[in-house]
Amino acid sequence: MSETLQILQKYWKHENFREPQEEIINSVLKNKDTFALLPTSGGKSVCYQVPAMVKEGICLVISPLIALIKDQVQNLQSRNIKAIALLGGISQNEIIELLDNCQFGNYKFLYLSPERLQQDWIIERLKQLPINLIAIDEAHCVSQWGHDFRPAYLKINLLKAHFKTTPFLALTASATERVQKDIIENLALENPIVFKKSFARENLAYHVINTEDKFHKIKQILTKNPQSSIIYVRNRKSCIEISNQLKALNISSTYFHGGLNIKEKDTNMALWMQNKVQVIVATNAFGMGIDKPDVKTVIHIQLPENLENYYQEAGRAGRNNEKAFGILLIDSNDIKAAKNQFISVLPDKTFLKEVYIKLNNYFQIAYGEGFNETFSFNLNQFCTQYKFPVLKTYNALQFLDRQAIISLQNEFSEKISIQFTTPSKEIIRYMSLNPHSENIITTILRTYSGIFELETQINTSLIAKKANTTEDNVLKVVTNLEKEHYITLQVQNNDSSITFNEVREDALTINRVSKFLEKQNDLKTNQLNSIIHYAKTNACKSKLLLEYFDEKEITECGICSFCISKKNNKSTNSILVEEVFHLLKHSNLTSREIESQLSITTEDTIFAIQILLEKDKIAINNYNQYYLK
Template identity: 40%
Template sequence: METPQTILKRYWNHSQFRPLQEDIVNSVLQGNDTLALLPTGGGKSVCFQVPALLLEGVCIVITPLIALMKDQVEQLKRRQIEAVAIHSGLARREIDILLDNCVYGTIKFLYVSPERLLTEIFIERVKRMKVGLIAVDEAHCISQWGYDFRPSYLKIASLRELKPDVPVIALTATATQQVRNDIMEKLAFKEPAGVFQKSFARENLSFVVRHTENKDRKVLEILTKVKGSSIIYVRSRKATQDIADWLVKKKISASFYHAGLDFEERGRRQEEWIKNEKRVIVATNAFGMGIDKPDVRLVIHLDLPENLEAYYQEAGRGGRDGQRAYAAVIYQEADLVNLKTKVEQSQPSPAYLKKVYQALANYYQLAEGSAEGQSYNFELNEFVERFHLQATEVYAGLKKLEEEGLIQFNESYYSPSRLHLSLDKGKLYEFQVANARFDPAIKMLLRLYGGELMSGFVNISEAQLAKALKISTSEMFKMLEHLHGLRVLIYEPAKDKPQVTFLMPRQDADRLPLNLQRMEERRQLILGKMNAMIGYVTNTHRCRMQFVQDYFDEVTFKVCGLCDVCVQNRKKENIHAFEDLHGEVLTVLKKKPLTVEEVEEIIAPRDHDLFVDVIRDMVDEGELEYDTGWRLTLGGGRGVNING
């Protein structure tokens, strides 16, 4: 008999589950609707993948993130588990074949974007599909009270109507009590339902906020103090490159990452960082989702996130190995003003949304009632130039149109070249005999990619094919396009541009179906979340972990003891020990500059953490400074108290 433990060992090579995972798996196997709240890095995917492998039928996984969808499909395939993904970037014929394979083949996991759920082609196949489990990832997207509301998630209830006896597992990393209740209501949870929540507290993660007028200096100081792999989050693409270049000049190994880089470049930079060939990756929030790197020691935010949900997820990428890690926010007063401006701009007026929507219709020359389900490449710079618009405002408009369920906007979209042979073996042979000039190419396709080309779409490399056939890549492109035109095969060239998908038929912009009441409620909610983020960074008296737990409606009276606020409070409680160490540090450094490690070796303090607190406090107060060799020297006087 297979058990959850044997499945976990066979496919993941783990001998035991992480905390709560086994309870969640057993709840699903008992046929209960289950809500699982696990923080970033808590192993959510295992919670539905393990029971799905024990249940008969396909597991339908609903997720809004195409990149994460593709990543999980590839991971499952590497474990010899059959999985496919259906999303807005695929052609109808490919979707047709993939769904047939789910009905009649050996596919175990079907990943699907929520926008596809109510399409006729999907509904008809699901009716014939043996489904064992429905998994809803990023489940907070179903709630308008969540930070990333997607109206398309409301369609999941209709899927339940098609398969009323199939259990549902909903998973998320961040949800307030209001959002948790909304998830269970909108997904029509049946009693008894299993609700499992791991504490939002991270015992090994130290939250730190630093208020300073010299961000560059503070970044270098923190990177010097905290060794190991690091992420620095910033808002603009330009800033990623500027800061990475500056760090390299400071002899710190760094690279940058944002959605504007092409797919191969993003992959290369990500891999360099994962393998620790680069210590620091400076990135926009496009980076990190689905990356399982356990040894990140430091996550720095140089721009303020718009809400605590986003911040907690991004900060939580540090210390997944259970070892001490730090999450630092470095801010100036201007950042608070900038955040308020950005959040206000993220809530455009209905009139502006109509203007952007009309511009999109003109951009793609779409007639009213057309384009439902169609995807188009989108060039932001070209678009704003043509219609004399501002890029930041257009971006906000596109995200709001997405929130209203009119379009889907994927900033970072990559799909490799894919190919499917349309003819059966007999007709393909006849074509090869009658068209000898195409025979070598068809034989090479079959040799390199096998019979799977007949049953479904396969990722191909035009360069590899061209090399094998000893022709140029451009000739290979033309040949595949010619064969596509002759209907011998279906060829989909690679895509590597942002995509806009029309989820509804093209509307009359003047009568755009906007939910004005919900838009205003969402505006107030988002402003409230922004204020909570500002409250977090300006707070100087309450344990930061406790602040986060309270925000997510987790009642606790325990402080973390690791954050900067707790350190300051401990300093006050241990004032005599603190003052003794303070004096010893001054005495040692009067003789000559020394590194932190050298000072600690000379003093040999009994309490390492308190010693670190003393050094940090003295640097913050300006009593100590770092020289160009990052040795501590006596400072010129009192500096800015960054906790005040």
């Protein structure tokens, strides 16, 4: 048995590699620069984690997704593999300490975001580490034609000049030919061995269903397929509403979005992962790092932003290789709504500059200051204060995040500030009467000088770490101190945090990145047009997706909504059209009422209605009822 397979079985408990994981690993072990295009569920992380365990030294992993970095580090640590991450919002001294641990502590993995490479001193420190492999995850971000381009990724090739004999491994789940060439060029990969797995998913049936009553259709789908499912929605409010509607129909459900606190996320996720509920209703904040093989159905209620995202999200179904469904529900208003959501809310240079200046003013950052400062942030409060439209502002902040000007983390947090209001001798007396609280209180007093004189924001996670306890215990002690009137306590909820990665320079900063903003806006418009084309074109849905990713010589899948409809007998279709026409002679009806009265499928109903509309035999009124003209 090979050493790589032994490591896979020992740490990851898999019996064998998936194709082409082993070939990629062998390429890396031969110190070859390697490019791997593995679609969703292809197992990208194993491709760098296993060879890094074989080699002496530490693997440097560069990833733009903070949530995924956290998940990967926790996952490795749970397998007793030493891993560490340089995340935003930590001081230079803390970074130095973490890098010292990497150098002398026998760590196997160091994760960081590409923005860290913009700090020259960090690159110099990295050069001192025994790096055995440099893995670039989400490598499409290197390309200006990628759907999440981040200029900070362009700094990676600076490492190439120093680590000349260290293999580079670029990994992505979605990249067109143009993006692939851009990645190889921008990373300065030398004669890379390229591995590309087809995007085809033979067990996954892509369905595009036109329906004016989406919830009725969801009920039909989930009743017919009672296995584990995901429903993707556009916003947080819809998560809760759809989940509650499903519960009312006795379909077990929970929800997930970026505004939940960590405990709520973990609880809801566990319910779904353990199959205690059938459905998780989620925004696109959900999914990275999720590997649940038995998902039967993924439903999108609205048009996604691009085909890259749609492919990855729909691809979370059927990872056990059993028949599964990726379903997109659309109605007559969806294209207009998508353009309003994704195109009309794109910020231009003027708006971006205004948001950036107001953001600095909001946190009272002076010109030339603000570097590496982190603040709790509530988007709605910020927009209310400056009368900004929320979606357009969020897109502006996301752009600033991708350009590494700020780091925006969409995680629920509580800003906790306290001030001791009783003399220190009373606190000592309290600790003697409550010895279980002594360690935590002592840690707070040692960490925050002046906490008797001023209201001070405390970091409960840091206190828990220093006191060798849990964050819940810290919160209990603080709450009890307030109840006993020893402190004043202020708690402010925030749905995200912002770290400033540069000093404030206003126009200089925005002028530098405005060319990327223009490219991004053009790219997003083209990407939305691509998914509209996918939804509206009468062609094999699997074939349309594969063509988008530049695959050639593709045959029709035979299982998507188009292929199934094509199999229908033409004479049967003619009868259906006549039946619907005859039914509408008696009364005006909605599509759902037609479907119910004739006991036919939604697809057949839509087909008959479309034929009658095209022949100008019927029309629709303001009540969504069809009537004879």
